[in-house]
Amino acid sequence: MARALILIGGTVMGSGLLYVQAAQRLGLQPITLSADPTRYDHFTAKGAETIRVDTDDLDALIRECSRLRATYDIAGITSAADSFYATASKLCRHFNLPGPNPEAIEQCLDKYTQRQLLAASGVPVPAYRLAANAADVADSAAEIGLPVIVKPAVGSGSVGVRLCSTADEVVEHTNHLLGGQHIWRSAPRMLIEEFAQGPYYTAEIMGNEVVAIGTGDFDCPPHFVCRGFTYPAQLTDDEYERIVAVSLSCLRALGLGWGPTNVELRWTTRGPVVIEVNPRLAGTPFPQLVRLAYGVDLITEHINLVIGNEWDLRRRHSHIAAARHLIADRDGTLDWIDGDSQAAAISGVTEVKFYVQPKKPILRKGDYRDCIGHVIAASFSLPRTEAILQRAVDVIGWSITPFPGR
Template sequence: MTRDAFVLVESNTTGTGRLFPVAARGLGLHPVLLAADPSRYASVGGAEVVPADTDSVEAVVAACRRIGAERRVAGVATSSDYYVETAAAAATALGLPANAPADLAAVRDKGVQRRRLAEGGVRVPRFVVADTVEQVLAAAEEIGYPVVVKPVTGSGSLGVQLCADPARAARHAEAVLARGHNERGRPVPRRVTVEEFVAGPEYSAEILNGVVVGITAKHLGAPPLFVETGHDFPAGLPPAERTAVATAATDAVRVLGLGLGPVHVELRVGRDGPVLIEANPRLAGGWIPRLVQEATGVDLILKTVEAFSGRSSTVDATHSRGAAIRFVMAEGDGVLRGIDGVAEASAVAGVIDVETYREPGAEITVAGDFRDRIGHVLARGASAAEAAQAAEAGVRRVRPVLTAREEALA
C-alpha cells in the first residue's frame, strides 16, 4: 500500500528541522522535502528530496500535484520561519489544513503583528516602525533610551540590538536598513521596529493548536545583543505568574488567528506583568521541542505533523521532570582547531546529549546571533533547576580551541 505524502517546504538547516521527516515516517507518512537548493542540507532526515522553486506558491502547488499523481498528499508544512506563508498558501490551494496565509503574512511582519496585538488588547512594548535612520532617531527620542532596534522580519536574534544612545541607534539602524536580503538570499523589507526595552526575565510559551504545552525560561548573553545561550523547561514560575504568562500568550494566538499547529510566543515579565515581545507561527528553535519531550514525554514535532496532516492532535504528558540546554558559544574569530572536553561533559551526571555543530578547520566569525552557537550540552533531571545545574556543569567543561586566521594560513 502506498503511503500518503507529507510535504515540507524547505527546512531548518540546524536544530530539529531534520526530525520532521522522522516524525512523518512514524505516523506512516512518506516525507518529501521541496528544496530550491538541496545542497544546503547536510541531512534531510531520510526525506525524499524534490527540487522546486520554493519562493513561488504556484511552483510549490505544482510540485505537490506531481507528487499527488503517485500518492495522496496529506499535508504541506515547513519547519522554517521563512516559508510558513508559502506552505500555508500551497496547503490552502490544495484544500489541506493550514492557518490563513493573510494572517501568517501579518504575523511575519513584526510591525503589523504588533499593531494587531495592541488593537486586540494584548500588552506589547511601545514601538514605532521606521524605514530611515532619521525616523529611527525620532522614534527613539520619543520612546526613551535604551531602545531595541530590529528588522521587521527574521528570527534567531538576527539584527536585534539594544541601543543605549543616538550614536549606537544610528549605526545599527543604518546597517540593518542597508540589508536587502536575508541569509537565504530572499528579499527583505528595509524597515525596522524601534521599541521600548522591557527589563525583566524572558520566557517563551510553547503552544499547540491554541493550547499552552509549557513555558520555557530563556538565558541570554550580554547586552547589547539578545543571543539565547540556554533554556530551561519548565520555567520555575510562581503559579500566578505562570497563569499570567500563559494567558497573555493564548490571547496573542487568538488575536493573530493562529489556531492550528505550533506557535512560539516570546514574552518578558516586567514590573507590571507580562509583555508580549513577538509570536512566531512555528515550533521553537534552540532544541526547545527536545526539552519539552524530555520533561513531559510530549513530542511537539510529531504533534505538529499530526496537526498539518489533518489528524487529531491532543497533548498528554506522560511524566513530569525538567530539562535544560546550554550552548557552546563562539567567543572570538578564527579557525576552529577542535572542541575539547566533550567526553568530560558527557560524563556529568544528568547530561544526556553533547553535540558539536562545527568541524575542525571551520572558519568561525562571531555574528552576534544564533550562528554563534557551535555546540550544546543537554541535561535532564527531576526538576528544571537540577537539569540546569547539570547542563551548566557540562558546558563549562567544553572548550573550543581556535587559531588566528593568520596562523592557520602560515
C-alpha cells in the first residue's frame, strides 16, 4: 500500500508546490484536499493527486481521509497555509498522527489573543487595542498615539494592513475595512497597534531551535508589500542572541514548539519587538532562501516530522541568499512580461518566477497580491548577491495598460 501525505488547502504564489515536490522525493504520494483546486498552481504538479472537498467542514475532511485510508497508508497530514493549519492539526489528532496542538494554533492565529498571551508573558510587543467599530478604532488610535497600524485581527499576507499617520487616515482605512471591500470570515474585529519602527527581522524555528534569522524590507507605503528578503541577517552576536531569546520566549508564551514557527520582529529603541508569530512555515521565498543560505530544507524536515521520521537541521554551508519581489506599479491590464530566461541565465540566480500571465487584470490591493513575481540569488558575499539580484531584476520588464477611464 502506497504511503501518502495529505495536504489541506493550498497557497497562491506560495510553497504548496514545494511541499508536493518534497513529499515525492521522500517516496510519498501527495494528495491535496481543496475546496477550489483551480486557485493553486501546485495542483498541476506531475503525479500529484487533487480531491475537491469543503475545507471548512471538518467532518467532510475526516470522511475523505477515512475513505483514502482504504487505498493509502496515510503517513501524515499537514498544510502549507496558515488558514488551514489548525484544521490539519485537528485531523492529525483525530487519526492519531504526529501534529501540533490545535488549540495553540487557533489562539495564535487570532492576533489579539496572541498579543494578550505574549504581553502576559513579558514578551515585548507594540501597544495594542481591539476594536469592533469605527468609534472604537478612533478611540484606540487616540489612546495609543499616531501613527498607528490598523489591521484585521485575523489574516495574513498584510491583507487589510495600513499605517495611518493622521486621524483622517484612521477613519478612511476603517471605512475601507468595514465598507464591504474586505472579506471577513467572522464578525469584524480590528487590531490597532503602535507603529514599531526599526529594521525588520524574521526568525525561522523548527521545534525549539532557531534555524535562521533573515531581514527584509517593504514597499508601497502606507501599505506593507514585501520588497525583498536576505538570509542570514547581518547581526552582531548580541543582536543575534537577543532575537533568538525573544523568539523562543514566544513559543513558551503561546504553547508552541512542535514543528515550524515563524516570528516577525522589528528592532526598535527598546530592542527586538515581536510584530507577529505565525505557527507554521513562512511561505515562498523563505524556504528557498534558508536552503540556499544554510543548506537546511525546512519543508523536507517539516514533512519528516509530520510522518514520524527524524529531522536533520544541521547547517551544511554558509552563503548569502536574497530574494526580490517584482511589484506592480499601476492598475490595469498586463500587456506583457518577459526577461525571465535572461535573468535565470545569470550566474548566481537560482529562481525566477512570474505569478501572472499577459492579458490578466492587475488591481493592486496593498498586500502580497501586488507582487507579480520574484527573483532569488545566492553567493558567498552580501555585495555580490545584491549585485547579482539587481542585474537580474534589471533585465526583467513588463507593461501595464491602465483601465479605461483611469
